[in-house]
Amino acid sequence: MTNPTAAMLVIGDEILSGRTRDANMHYLAGQLAEAGITLAEVRIVADERDVIVNSVRALSDAYDTVFTSGGIGPTHDDITADCMAAAFHQRIDVRDDARAILQAHYDKAGTDLNEARLRMARIPENAALIENPVSAAPGFIIENVHVMAGVPSVFKAMVASVLPTLTGGAPLISKTFTVHRGEGDIAGPLGALAQAYPGLSMGSYPFQRDGKYGANIVVRGQDAALLDEAMAKLGEAFA
Amino acid sequence: MTNPTAAMLVIGDEILSGRTRDANMHYLAGQLAEAGITLAEVRIVADERDVIVNSVRALSDAYDTVFTSGGIGPTHDDITADCMAAAFHQRIDVRDDARAILQAHYDKAGTDLNEARLRMARIPENAALIENPVSAAPGFIIENVHVMAGVPSVFKAMVASVLPTLTGGAPLISKTFTVHRGEGDIAGPLGALAQAYPGLSMGSYPFQRDGKYGANIVVRGQDAALLDEAMAKLGEAFA
Structure with missing residues (x-):
């Protein structure tokens, strides 16, 4: 950052x-x-x-x-x-x-x-x-x-x-990708993606809804194009 | 404490x-x-x-x-x-x-x-x-x-x-006294009361409602009898 x-x-x-x-x-x-x-x-x-x-x-x-x-x-x-x-x-x-x-x-x-x-x-x-x-x-x-x-x-x-x-930087853009699977199922590919995009931060926030596990993957960064690219990769990985 | x-x-x-x-x-x-x-x-x-x-x-x-x-x-x-x-x-x-x-x-x-x-x-x-x-x-x-x-x-x-x-102490009891006057009007007597009860903590939390000023005075402590006494004094001071 x-x-x-x-x-x-x-x-x-x-x-x-x-x-x-x-x-x-x-x-x-x-x-x-x-x-x-x-x-x-x-x-x-x-x-x-x-x-x-x-x-x-x-x-x-x-x-x-x-x-x-x-x-x-x-x-x-x-x-x-x-x-x-x-x-x-x-x-x-x-x-x-x-x-x-x-x-x-x-x-x-x-x-x-x-x-x-x-x-x-x-x-x-x-x-x-x-x-x-x-x-x-x-x-x-x-x-x-x-x-x-x-x-x-x-x-x-x-x-x-x-x-x-105050002098700020580029606004922090934040996009959320919701996966209806447990974090344990997505952790491997997600970790690999996080490593492939060192300029972005990827956080995983698990939830339980109607007895089912899921996670909101929040991607944050200043570069909108890079963010779109990462969101597309997430879509491919967890389609 | x-x-x-x-x-x-x-x-x-x-x-x-x-x-x-x-x-x-x-x-x-x-x-x-x-x-x-x-x-x-x-x-x-x-x-x-x-x-x-x-x-x-x-x-x-x-x-x-x-x-x-x-x-x-x-x-x-x-x-x-x-x-x-x-x-x-x-x-x-x-x-x-x-x-x-x-x-x-x-x-x-x-x-x-x-x-x-x-x-x-x-x-x-x-x-x-x-x-x-x-x-x-x-x-x-x-x-x-x-x-x-x-x-x-x-x-x-x-x-x-x-x-x-975990070993706790006596539960913290908390009572609220609401005054419909600005904090600036009550600060003097309230400060004196806070000094008179070193075993209690008295916090003042101002608010503005319908354009009028008021404050919630929150008295906290472990001694219920002392708390009641202080609440009565607040009642006298800000009746």
Whole structure:
């Protein structure tokens, strides 16, 4: 793969406790595939400072771009901004530009910009803000890390603000060939085909339906012509 | 938290590419919460040897128990068993006990135990097998790592085989208090309450519904009486 790589850090007790089923990761994965950026790793961690700091450092070192979701609201469990400042050795305080955005938003709504809300203007000193068209409180970019909200509607809006600024590769094309035979029957010829097309990735995802075994063979790659060729070979092999 | 900790390693290109939305992680999270085991971290990685080996080592060191899902089928992209053997410095080959299980299963079905299917009997030398009542091919336990299938029906069956063997703590009880006010309005008193109950965790999960802001305050802990007390205080604070 020559496409740029990305990782995601989900900061969310609510997913680890089984209360909520992830939505942001699945959304981001689809968006990145279209943009030609390879999502290579995702980590989901609890609202704990050391784990967040160490995880974001590791992912930032290992991949071209990192996205985080969660923990940038006004409540006591929102510690992401402070963790990012610690991870990248930057000072953090209420920043005038972020405060102005919040002030304008709450003035319009006739709501008080109290101490809790002002926490959302705490931004590491060298970070660039990410626009939040839904509820104003900005995300931010620190080094190669894009720090975004956990609320799905806000997360989506921030992804839309950020994605056009990233350099992607050719979009990842994905085609699926369904075989109504057990994986054990197709594994041999499939392995040979996978070796014959090193420029494509071929994954086999077995299923059981009405008591019968089958597998979805998913072929992924950037070269549409090569993909068509491989799909034709799959058709011949498993007709 | 005094409960034992767990982590999960999901081996799955299909989730990272956005093709499939995770189901196993969500299922395991719920089961562990009931069993009184704290799911502390999840990592989702691609079918790449080095990343799998390094991730499972890191998680095995950091947490009491690790669960993996995916990559133990018969096709070329199923490399989990070999990665586990490498991570824990064990030899791996087709094992007689696993082969016997597969032989019996395929004999009954009148299916050939070919070379590809035999790959599923490759088990690290010191691992204990995990029963697979759905499709026979076993998972295994190596050190503190439980290696299980990615197909959701098989994953669930293996979790059922494994969970009773693990020592959990008191089940995690979780209660939700919904406030129809913005997080910025409740953050102050909520932070004070969270400090007053260090034995409980209080998370705030904001939402927007019909254009109005609100938050679900989720209180989690093992002590039911303490939880009831905290819920009553929340009622007083946000009546």
